[in-house]
Amino acid sequence: MAESLRLDRWLWFARFFKSRTLAAEACASHRVRCNGAPVAKPGASIRVGDVLTFSLGPHVRVVKVLATGTRRGPFAEARQLYEDLSPPTAAAAPSSIPAVGQRERGEGRPTKAERRAIDRLQGKDLEES
8 A cells, every 4th residue: 555645536535526536626626624734736645644624515524544545446445444533413303393384284274363373473564465
């Protein structure tokens, strides 16, 4: 195994990005940090022990590099390249209170009084209609 590797290549090897081009674009747009410092170039070298921070969709990933790798293999092999240090994400718990304007199934149409109450909750002025 190499002792250092290009950052974009490692991100692709570890299967964080679908293509090396996407990994390079993330690095070039300063969305990746290595040991707390923003990375400006996709060719930046990373070593074993470095901590990478980057966003993937709505989640921020924090990973520690355990190995540099030699190829882009299957998921099980890619998982051996890093240790996930990301904080656990809270799963969206289903709320027992329905959202404004939603009714339980089978309750039918709202009555005139219920409709007016819904309008007041939504901030609609009753004088306009």
